[in-house]
């Protein structure tokens with residue numbers, strides 16, 4: 001199913017015998033211990049409706065991000081907020097990077113939006129360059145979607161360039177949606193957040209989630225930070241569909257936030273080690289090359305085998321139990337996305353198995 005694009009999100013380990021899942025880009029460490037304890041003790045809360053505004057959690061997030069509480073809206077994972085944003089705004093035309101996370105286009109198109117793609121060049125390490133600023137000056141799109149670090153390439157946007165992009169969007173009245181879900185899984189990432197621009201740039205929206213940085217994909221809790229005028233529109237759009245996030249999700253997210261320093265330190269150590277193992281692997285594989293990621297948890301591997309990426313991933317998974325995300329799921333044939341920030345033992349074992357499998361070619 002995954003390889004037929006029905007589930008480009010990755011992580012569908014339930015329908016097939018996957019032993020080593022590298023198709024997703026989640027954090028491998030498991031939830032913080034305080035969260036596990038809170039799950040055990042909070043079952044009695046299930047008879048109550050949740051706080052529709054997640055007041056306590058929003059207060060903690062606002063303090064953490066250094067933005068006013070009224071700017072923050074929680075949702076059921078980042079994906080729900082992407083869809084709510086597109087549904088509330090219904091832009092006619094939007095600009096996104098290529099390659100990038102597939103759900104921006106999926107959500108935009110679901111609401112009838114035309115999606116224009118700005119191609120990142122592998123020769124430039126998939127980085128955004130000055131040329132992108134020219135594209136912003138000329139675009140007739142109403143909204144621009146950026147992801148930093150970008151999924152799947154792991155490239156962080158240069159802070160200077162991002163600041164200039166903000167200025168152009170502000171001057172031209174374009175909305176800017178920046179996905180920062182992986183920012184804290186990047187060295188120095190937190191300081192690269194655009195949170196401090198929110199009060200002066202009314203068209204700016206930032207997306208975050210507990211999914212990646214806190215290893216809590218199962219929680220389905222994300223938040224968006226943007227001007228109240230916009231978050232209100234999202235709230236109205238959402239109220240009809242889901243009312244609020246789950247009671248336990250709300251509570252557990254607050255508990256997780258209390259452990260943020262410890263988990264962030266451990267996360268970065270895991271990411272660095274995974275990056276080192278991947279670099280070693282790529283250096284020894286004649287069929288694989290890549291642009292070294294600078295942040296996040298994914299890398300985009302180029303391969304030179306006469307096989308489509310979906311077929312390669314299907315065979316690899318069936319023959320070894322190792323699952324990667326095919327480039328075709330991101331409209332980039334000839335590539336594979338690997339989530340390399342697993343437990344180092346697992347990453348090592350998976351890469352070894354992948355390497356052995358590649359020996360047949």
Ligand SMILES: Cc1ncc(COP(=O)(O)O)c(C=O)c1O
Pocket residue numbers: 009025076077078079080101147151179181182209210211217220221222
């Ligand atoms: C860049 C990026 N943003 C957002 C998400 C969505 O996260 P969630 O699982 O919280 O919906 C993902 C998930 O893979 C992602 O890669």
